[in-house]
Amino acid sequence: MLQKRFGKLAATTIAGSMLMAAAACGGGDETATTASPGATGTSAPAASDLKVGLAYDIGGRGDQSFNDAAAAGLDKAKTELGVGQTKELEAGSGETEAAKEERLRLLAQGGFNTIIAVGFAYSGPVKKVAAEFPDVKFAIVDDEAATGANITNLVFAEHEGSFLVGAAAALKSEKNHVGFVGGVEVPLIKKFEAGFAAGAKAVKSDIKVDVKYLSQPPDFSGFTDPAKGKTAAEGMFDAGADVVYHAAGGSGGGVFEAAKAANGKAIGVDSDQALTAAPEVRDVIMTSMVKKVDVAVLDFLKNVANGSVKSGPVVYDLKAGGVDYSTTGGHVDDIKSKLDEYKQKIISGEITVPDKVS
Incomplete structure (x- = not known):
């Protein structure tokens, strides 16, 4: 996933809590092909105004798998959307949740208005830091437990x-x-x-x-x-x-x-x-x-740029071409x-x- 790809997880956020969190949001998951009414935010920044921070799981760009798929999505966004500044940060082996929080917080404090966390190990940190920066759009790959008005959950079947x-x-x-x-x-x-x-x-x-x-x-x-x-x-x-x-x-x-x-x-x-x-x-x-993490990342950035991004889970299943x-x-x-x-x-x-x- 592998996601390397999964290296960052907080064991307490995984299992049944993922499904419980989704249910607690009040409504089922959206599939990747479903329209997105009720977008978060009131205005859409031009793609060139997007400053995108990508926080990798262990392994980072070059893992030949999960992280590389996320990186490919960011690369496509640069080419196809013309997004502005980007910054990529890697995770360290065996690091704490506090370290993950600090990585996300540094991006938000650095003016990055769109932040993508790769992997469910970021669940707790994303939920905490997104609440501190309500004007920043966050996405997390492979996790439904991190919920918030400015958090999009990119999940797969x-x-x-x-x-x-x-x-x-x-x-x-x-x-x-x-x-x-x-x-x-x-x-x-x-x-x-x-x-x-x-x-x-x-x-x-x-x-x-x-x-x-x-x-x-x-x-x-x-x-x-x-x-x-x-x-x-x-x-x-x-x-x-x-x-x-x-x-x-x-x-x-x-x-x-x-x-x-x-x-x-x-x-x-x-x-x-x-x-x-x-x-x-x-x-x-x-x-x-x-597992088309690249597609999910690109879709999220497109939705931020056109103002249709929404909070909550978006499911990339077989029907949607996500796997x-x-x-x-x-x-x-x-x-x-x-x-x-x-x-x-x-x-x-x-x-x-x-x-x-x-």
């Missing part, structure tokens, strides 16, 4: 995209055995696991799905430790799996290395990692669960029609994908 790559894994597995490596065992990453397992079992009900999390909160090193990712994936390949999906941020690089050494296949996450991972491992990445699977390398060309059939069944409601592990 990761379980739906993960269902598709789970189906791909099962269709491609010759051993009826696949694996999932999660960075940190938190509710957000459990959504990836739930969707992946459901997709695999929709294809082959008796398929074996191995699951391994690299760390437990409050230890979030599982998102930034390729060696741990490699060890976990090696164990799965040694045990008989032939396809392994990761939702582990920077640790995913180790999963790709293990797949390469085992002559197995891997599935990337967030970005099309067959394009962004180290060149020597790209050929083992059969597909990626693409999908990638086809780079041609590894899934032969099963694309089947994957697209599953996609349409999810969009139509014929298939409901679980977002929790049963």
Whole structure:
């Protein structure tokens, strides 16, 4: 997500509180394709007047995944919208909520009128700092718990995209055995696991799905430790799996290395990692669960510029094109029609994908 990508979270803000917070806002989530009445603010600044601050999760620009997707959205905003000044700040490993608050506060005090926080670890800090600067528009990726009149929550149906790559894994597995490596065992990453397992079992009900999390909160090193990712994936390949999906941020690089050494296949996450991972491992990445954080970031900045930005959650699901699977390398060309059939069944409601592990 991975989001690296998730490294910043406050364990107390995750789980059921995300759904409870959404309910407390009085009304359901907006989908990314829904119009946005009731915009916050009374006037729209010209795009050139926007001063955008981007606060990354651990890993920052260059993580080949979650943070890079957010950075791509900012880059598109510079090109397509002509936004004015921008500033990007990275998170440190193991930092406190106070450090995250200070990062956001420095941007707001520095005159940045639009601030985007990448990752649910910013939940508490965004809620606190947004209340201090009511004239600044805030967005947070992957969190619904931070609420406020000037906060937009950019959230995704990761379980739906993960269902598709789970189906791909099962269709491609010759051993009826696949694996999932999660960075940190938190509710957000459990959504990836739930969707992946459901997709695999929709294809082959008796398929074996191995699951391994690299760390437990409050230890979030599982998102930034390729060696741990490699060890976990090696164990799965040694045990008989032939396809392994990761939702582990920077640790995913180790999963790709293990797949390469085992002559197995891997599935990337967030970005099309067959394009962004180290060149020597790209050929083992059969597909990626693409989470279009770049689209969400660009949409948010467009809405700020045209005065239609609204507070509360905006959901980027499969129907809205917010998640999908990638086809780079041609590894899934032969099963694309089947994957697209599953996609349409999810969009139509014929298939409901679980977002929790049963």
